[in-house]
Amino acid sequence: MAQFWKPGTEKPRLVDDEEGGVLFFSGGFSSSSSGYGYASMEKQRQRLPVYKYRTAILYLVETHATTIIVGETGSGKTTQIPQFLKDAGWASGGRLIACTQPRRLAVQAVASRVAEEMGVKLGEEVGYTIRFEDVTKPDVTVLKFLTDGVLLREMMDDPLLTKYSVIMVDEAHERSISTDILLGLLKKVQKRRPELRLIISSATIEAKAMSDFFRKRKKRQELENEENGTQGKPAILSVEGRGFNVQINYVEEPVQDYVRAAVSTVLLIHEREPPGDILVFLTGQDDIDAAVQLIADEVQTSRKNTSGLIVLPLYSGLPRAEQELVFSPTPRGKRKVIISTNIAETSLTLEGIVYVVDSGFSKQKFYNPITDVENLVVAPISKASAKQRAGRAGRVRPGKCYRLYAEEYFLNHMSNEGIPEIQRSNLVSCIIHLKALGIDNILGFDWPASPSPEAMIRALEILYSLGVLDDDAKLTSPTGFQVAEIPLDPMISKMIIASNQFGCSEEIITVAAVLSIQSIWISGRGIQKESDEAKLRFAAAEGDHVTFLNVYKGFLQSGKSSQWCHKNYVNYHAMRKALEVREQLKRIAQRIGIVLKSCERDMQVVRKAVTAGFFANACRLEEYSHNGMYKTIRGSQEVYIHPSSVLFRVNPKWIIYNSLVSTDRQYMRNVISIDPSWLLEAAPHFYQLQQSNPLH
Numbered sequence: 298m299a300q301f302w303k304p305g306t307e308k309p310r311l312v313d314d315e316e317g318g319v320l321f322f323s324g325g326f327s328s329s330s331s332g333y334g335y336a337s338m339e340k341q342r343q344r345l346p347v348y349k350y351r352t353a354i355l356y357l358v359e360t361h362a363t364t365i366i367v368g369e370t371g372s373g374k375t376t377q378i379p380q381f382l383k384d385a386g387w388a389s390g391g392r393l394i395a396c397t398q399p400r401r402l403a404v405q406a407v408a409s410r411v412a413e414e415m416g417v418k419l420g421e422e423v424g425y426t427i428r429f430e431d432v433t434k435p436d437v438t439v440l441k442f443l444t445d446g447v448l449l450r451e452m453m454d455d456p457l458l459t460k461y462s463v464i465m466v467d468e469a470h471e472r473s474i475s476t477d478i479l480l481g482l483l484k485k486v487q488k489r490r491p492e493l494r495l496i497i498s499s500a501t502i503e504a505k506a507m508s509d510f511f512r513k514r515k516k517r518q519e520l521e522n523e524e525n526g527t528q529g530k531p532a533i534l535s536v537e538g539r540g541f542n543v544q545i546n547y548v549e550e551p552v553q554d555y556v557r558a559a560v561s562t563v564l565l566i567h568e569r570e571p572p573g574d575i576l577v578f579l580t581g582q583d584d585i586d587a588a589v590q591l592i593a594d595e596v597q598t599s600r601k602n603t604s605g606l607i608v609l610p611l612y613s614g615l616p617r618a619e620q621e622l623v624f625s626p627t628p629r630g631k632r633k634v635i636i637s638t639n640i641a642e643t644s645l646t647l648e649g650i651v652y653v654v655d656s657g658f659s660k661q662k663f664y665n666p667i668t669d670v671e672n673l674v675v676a677p678i679s680k681a682s683a684k685q686r687a688g689r690a691g692r693v694r695p696g697k698c699y700r701l702y703a704e705e706y707f708l709n710h711m712s713n714e715g716i717p718e719i720q721r722s723n724l725v726s727c728i729i730h731l732k733a734l735g736i737d738n739i740l741g742f743d744w745p746a747s748p749s750p751e752a753m754i755r756a757l758e759i760l761y762s763l764g765v766l767d768d769d770a771k772l773t774s775p776t777g778f779q780v781a782e783i784p785l786d787p788m789i790s791k792m793i794i795a796s797n798q799f800g801c802s803e804e805i806i807t808v809a810a811v812l813s814i815q816s817i818w819i820s821g822r823g824i825q826k827e828s829d830e831a832k833l834r835f836a837a838a839e840g841d842h843v844t845f846l847n848v849y850k851g852f853l854q855s856g857k858s859s860q861w862c863h864k865n866y867v868n869y870h871a872m873r874k875a876l877e878v879r880e881q882l883k884r885i886a887q888r889i890g891i892v893l894k895s896c897e898r899d900m901q902v903v904r905k906a907v908t909a910g911f912f913a914n915a916c917r918l919e920e921y922s923h924n925g926m927y928k929t930i931r932g933s934q935e936v937y938i939h940p941s942s943v944l945f946r947v948n949p950k951w952i953i954y955n956s957l958v959s960t961d962r963q964y965m966r967n968v969i970s971i972d973p974s975w976l977l978e979a980a981p982h983f984y985q986l987q988q989s990n991p992l993h
């Protein structure tokens with residue numbers, strides 16, 4: 298039987314749901330009808346649906362180890378619940394309240410908003426921590442926003458997270474790898490720290506399944522204790538009501554080209570709809586650049602009314618200052634168009650947004666443990682994502698969402714939730730995390746969704762070959778511990794550590810920084826020829842990694858000039874971002890004992906260091922191939938050099954790639970030529986495992 302909670306009542310009476318022993322709460326509807334413009338911030342807070350549930354939330358958190366809170370997008374979960382907890386005393390006595398988010402941008406934005414609402418300076422009482430950036434003050438910060446990945450890292454120093462009284466895992470529906478590992482670990486921590494409180498929140502989570510996870514595999518004694526109290530059972534609270542209405546529009550016919558369709562929709566909104574900014578969801582930097590270019594073409598040819606449009610891209614590779622532009626107020630008489638990846642899908646409030654255009658696609662990772670290939674593929678989103686995207690409108694005034702797919706498709710074909718990332722990823726990073734936390738029995742770990750044993754075995758094998766795990770599958774010293782210290786993909790971390798031995802750490806840190814950016818080249822429809830020609834000025838016969846070093850050198854010699862970038866079809870923003878990342882990596886490298894040293898012109902050692910990290914991605918050109926077909930050494934997958942690579946059509950016999958993208962074929966991005974004997978030097982175990990040695 299379900300239990301209903303009437304907002305405003307002091308203490309709810311808790312009644313078990315017969316099936317799951319789970320508590321359900323539901324309650325009053327709240328909707329706002331007037332705009333926020335003139336209301337004080339406190340009034341704005343009080344109008345949010347979650348405000349009416351304040352007492353219920355505090356009561357549930359007091360009486361339950363885990364509380365699952367489901368409420369519409371924009372109902373106030375992220376910004377309000379941490380403040381309720383603080384006001385109720387959960388941050389007294391030097392304790393902290395944590396609120397995690399899957400994405401860095403959301404962490405920063407939400408922390409700023411909460412600091413503003415509380416009238417405090419960001420970094421004091423309210424702070425945030427994201428990878429490479431800590432804006433908190435010891436003994437002063439009480440509300441801390443952080444990515445779930447950062448909280449996992451904190452567990453390496455403090456496995457029981459003793460300084461936190463409450464941890465709110467927000468946007469749990471995203472099921473990122475870090476969220477899933479965190480949920481598994483927090484369940485363990487709760488056994489040792491029964492006083493720790495967990496809140497799992499989202500607009501679109503399957504609350505019952507999450508609750509079952511927190512209940513399963515309890516010992517009999519624990520279940521008996523539950524009979525006598527509510528402490529062990531997760532409570533579920535459903536926050537009813539939403540801020541403002543969002544009208545959903547669908548296309549009548551499926552669209553052929555979602556980039557063009559998105560641009561046409563933007564122009565149509567601009568022509569016909571009243572003022573208000575537009576947020577467009579595409580899949581990645583390439584799509585976004587193409588859309589920006591298409592709008593720029595329209596502006597130039599003046600075929601459509603484009604006056605007053607300010608077009609801003611938004612993706613994770615953009616430097617901070619560029620990302621922050623999306624939060625700046627729109628000048629009077631103008632209309633901002635933000636073209637974004639799913640980086641803006643959850644938690645963000647972009648004040649001026651009235652219109653959302655949803656392409657229905659995002660880039661998603663897919664890993665095949667049999668072939669050991671991880672692809673970034675453009676794939677349809679889930680209903681949960683579509684709902685989150687629409688929820689970026691209607692936050693401070695009513696809005697409209699234009700879905701570039703048919704309603705019939707949404708209703709009958711779109712999956713409710715995406716596949717958890719852990720079930721479609723290479724598990725190398727995840728296993729290092731768990732090992733560094735002393736979790737030895739990885740197969741027996743309590744996952745919210747189990748990864749496949751094949752993927753697990755593959756990852757263990759690669760980690761062993763990287764020299765990160767020993768024969769007993771424990772972290773090696775020092776390599777394993779050093780790799781665990783660097784917050785990057787273990788293959789990149791290993792490449793950095795190996796550069797110490799090869800005397801080329803300066804170069805390899807630059808390579809690592811550039812690899813962390815999606816692309817440093819300006820590309821797009823209509824400028825391909827010019828951009829290819831410009832690339833040739835830097836192209837190195839060894840491959841893309843060495844080419845990156847040439848570009849970086851040229852950029853520094855130009856005095857980090859934007860004109861230089863423009864002239865050479867190099868993306869200035871990307872270069873600035875690479876500089877930012879490089880600085881951070883340099884600090885980490887020095888901390889773990891890597892001596893900064895340049896190999897000057899000796900590019901062989903650079904290639905050897907790359908091989909030491911990425912040997913598992915080695916490929917050989919098919920001897921009789923006339924179309925540049927390679928096969929991966931492991932898995933014999935057919936792969937081709939991506940046209941953006943300087944080795945496209947050069948086709949050296951032996952190469953290593955950094956990542957794969959899948960379109961009509963499997964394309965290798967960022968490729969370097971190698972000597973096959975280096976593979977055996979770098980990973981004898983890995984290559985000798987093959988039945989017949991593939992290196993001959």
Ligand SMILES: Nc1ncnc2c1ncn2[C@@H]1O[C@H](COP(=O)(O)OP(=O)(O)OP(=O)(O)O)[C@@H](O)[C@H]1O
Pocket residue numbers: 345368369370371372373374375376377410499500540643644645646648688691692693
């Ligand atoms: N930066 C901001 N500027 C103006 N209003 C804001 C801002 N941040 C939040 N708000 C207001 O607070 C409301 C609640 O935001 P909050 O992020 O707490 O909601 P949420 O329930 O966590 O949403 P979601 O599920 O989408 O993350 C927004 O709908 C908006 O009205």
